Amino acid sequence: MQSAKLSSEESVYQRLKNAIRKRYIKQGSQLVEVTLAQQLGVSRTPVRSAIKRLGAEGLVNSIPNRGSFIITPTLKEIEETFLIRAHLEKMAACLTAEKITHDQLIILQELINSETLVFDKNNLDDYFTVNDTLHLKIAEISGNTVLCSYINELLNKTRIYLILNDPFCKREYSPTTEHQTIIDALKKHSPKEAGRAVENHIKSSIEGLETAGTLPEDYLFT
Amino acid sequence: MQSAKLSSEESVYQRLKNAIRKRYIKQGSQLVEVTLAQQLGVSRTPVRSAIKRLGAEGLVNSIPNRGSFIITPTLKEIEETFLIRAHLEKMAACLTAEKITHDQLIILQELINSETLVFDKNNLDDYFTVNDTLHLKIAEISGNTVLCSYINELLNKTRIYLILNDPFCKREYSPTTEHQTIIDALKKHSPKEAGRAVENHIKSSIEGLETAGTLPEDYLFT
DNA sequence: GTTTGAATTATTGTATACAATACCTGTATA
DNA sequence: TATACAGGTATTGTATACAATAATTCAAAC
Numbered sequence: 001m002q003s004a005k006l007s008s009e010e011s012v013y014q015r016l017k018n019a020i021r022k023r024y025i026k027q028g029s030q031l032v033e034v035t036l037a038q039q040l041g042v043s044r045t046p047v048r049s050a051i052k053r054l055g056a057e058g059l060v061n062s063i064p065n066r067g068s069f070i071i072t073p074t075l076k077e078i079e080e081t082f083l084i085r086a087h088l089e090k091m092a093a094c095l096t097a098e099k100i101t102h103d104q105l106i107i108l109q110e111l112i113n114s115e116t117l118v119f120d121k122n123n124l125d126d127y128f129t130v131n132d133t134l135h136l137k138i139a140e141i142s143g144n145t146v147l148c149s150y151i152n153e154l155l156n157k158t159r160i161y162l163i164l165n166d167p168f169c170k171r172e173y174s175p176t177t178e179h180q181t182i183i184d185a186l187k188k189h190s191p192k193e194a195g196r197a198v199e200n201h202i203k204s205s206i207e208g209l210e211t212a213g214t215l216p217e218d219y220l221f222t
Numbered sequence: 223m224q225s226a227k228l229s230s231e232e233s234v235y236q237r238l239k240n241a242i243r244k245r246y247i248k249q250g251s252q253l254v255e256v257t258l259a260q261q262l263g264v265s266r267t268p269v270r271s272a273i274k275r276l277g278a279e280g281l282v283n284s285i286p287n288r289g290s291f292i293i294t295p296t297l298k299e300i301e302e303t304f305l306i307r308a309h310l311e312k313m314a315a316c317l318t319a320e321k322i323t324h325d326q327l328i329i330l331q332e333l334i335n336s337e338t339l340v341f342d343k344n345n346l347d348d349y350f351t352v353n354d355t356l357h358l359k360i361a362e363i364s365g366n367t368v369l370c371s372y373i374n375e376l377l378n379k380t381r382i383y384l385i386l387n388d389p390f391c392k393r394e395y396s397p398t399t400e401h402q403t404i405i406d407a408l409k410k411h412s413p414k415e416a417g418r419a420v421e422n423h424i425k426s427s428i429e430g431l432e433t434a435g436t437l438p439e440d441y442l443f444t
Numbered sequence: 445g446t447t448t449g450a451a452t453t454a455t456t457g458t459a460t461a462c463a464a465t466a467c468c469t470g471t472a473t474a
Numbered sequence: 475t476a477t478a479c480a481g482g483t484a485t486t487g488t489a490t491a492c493a494a495t496a497a498t499t500c501a502a503a504c
Binding site: 252254255256266270284286287288289290 | 454455456457
C-alpha cells in the first residue's frame with residue numbers, strides 16, 4: 001500500500017511528523033536544514049519546504065535568518081486549542097446526530113470496539129490513531145467538509161501538543177466509556193445530547209495536564 | 223512605516239495576496255513560477271515558497287508536477303466557512319462580553335465610527351479592512367489567543383472567498399447597524415445577546431451570495 | 445477515422461553554490 | 475571591570491542549472 005512514489009519533500013515531511021509523534025524529536029529542538037538533509041539523504045531544498053510546511057501547521061516555530069524549532073506548547077495554548085476543538089466537534093456532532101444512518105452507526109461502533117483491541121500502553125500510537133479516526137468519522141458524517149478539515153487539523157494539533165508536553169510518557173491513557181456515550185446519543189438522533197457528550201469528553205481529556213510535562217525534582221536519582 | 227527590509231519571499235507573498243484582494247488575479251488563474259519571478263524581479267525560489275504558503279492557507283490549489291492555481295471557492299465551501307466563522311466569533315463574543323472594559327468599548331466605537339468615514343463604494347478595500355479589524359479586535363479582547371488566530375484566518379479566508387466569487391464587483395456593500403448592535407450587547411456585558419448579535423451578523427453577510435459570481439446571460443451585449 | 449506512441453513543450457522538483465544575516469567570541473580600550 | 479568592535483561561525487536566504495513529470499501535438503499504423 002501507499003506505493004505511489006512520494007516526492008522528496010512529502011517523504012521528509014512525513015518522516016519529521018512521525019518523528020515528533022514517536023517522541024524522537026522533543027519540544028524546542030532545532031531543525032537544521034543541512035543536518036536533516038544529510039541524515040535523510042536529500043538536498044536542503046525539500047527539507048526546507050517540509051520544515052516550512054510544518055511551520056504553516058503551527059508545529060514548528062521559524063525565526064527568520066536564525067532557525068526553526070519544534071514548538072513548546074504552553075499550558076494556555078493547549079487549553080485554548082482544546083476549547084476550540086470542543087466547540088467545533090460539538091457543532092459537528094449536532095449536525096451528525098440529525099442525519100446519521102444505521103450503517104454509519106455500525107461503522108462507528110466497530111471503531112469503538114477496536115479501541116480496546118488495539119490498546120497497548122507501551123505503544124499508544126495505534127490507539128491514538130483509532131481514537132482520532134472515530135472523532136474524524138463523526139465530523140465527516142456531518143457533511144460539512146470545511147468543518148471536517150478544521151477538526152482534522154485540530155485533532156492532529158492537540159494530539160501533538162499532548163505528546164510534546166509529555167516527553168517522558170508519564171501521562172496515562174486508557175479506553176473510556178465516553179465514546180460509547182457519544183454514539184448512544186447519536187443513535188437517539190439527539191443533537192443536544194450528542195453535542196454535550198462530545199463537549200464533555202473533549203474537555204475532560206485535558207484533565208491532569210498541569211502535572212504532566214514536568215519531572216519530579218529528584219528524577220536524576222531515582 | 224514598515225521600513226524593516228522584507229525577505230524576497232515575504233514581499234512576493236504580500237504582493238500576490240494583495241493582487242488577489244484587488245482582483246488583479248481571478249479565481250482559477252494559474253501561478254507560474256518563472257513568469258512571476260520575472261515580473262517581480264526575483265528568482266523562482268522565493269516565488270515558489272510564497273506560492274506554497276498561499277497553498278497552506280488554502281488560497282491556492284497546487285497539483286503536484288502540474289501547477290498552482292488560485293482556488294475557485296464553491297458556494298458550499300463559502301457557506302460552510304462562514305458557518306464556522308459564525309460559531310467561533312460567537313464563542314469569542316461571549317467571552318469578550320464578560321470582561322470588556324470601558325476603554326476597550328471606546329476603541330470599538332471609534333472603529334465603527336470610522337467605518338462610514340472610510341466607506342467608498344469605488345474602493346472598498348479600506349472599508350473591508352476596518353470591518354475585519356473590528357471583528358478581530360472583539361476576538362482579541364476575549365483573551366483566547368489561539369481562538370483569535372483562528373478567527374483572523376477565517377476573516378481573511380472569507381474576505382477572499384467573497385472577492386474571488388465576485389470578480390466583477392457586482393455585489394453591493396454598505397455600512398449596517400449590525401455592528402452597533404454587537405457593541406451595545408457587549409456594553410451590557412451580556413454574553414448571550416452579544417453572541418447572538420455576532421452570529422446573526424455573520425450569517426446575514428452571505429445573503430444574496432447565489433446571485434453574485436455569475437453574469438447575466440446577455441452580459442456581452444449590454 | 446481512430447488509436448498508438450514517440451517527440452515536444454510547459455512546468456514543477458531537486459541539487460548546489462554562493463550571499464546575507466545574526467549570533468558568538470575574544471581582544472583592545474577606557 | 476565594563477564596553478565597543480572586529481572577526482569568525484552557524485545557519486538561513488536566493489539564484490541557477492539540471493532532472494523529472496505530465497500534458498500536448500502530430501504523424502504513423504491499423
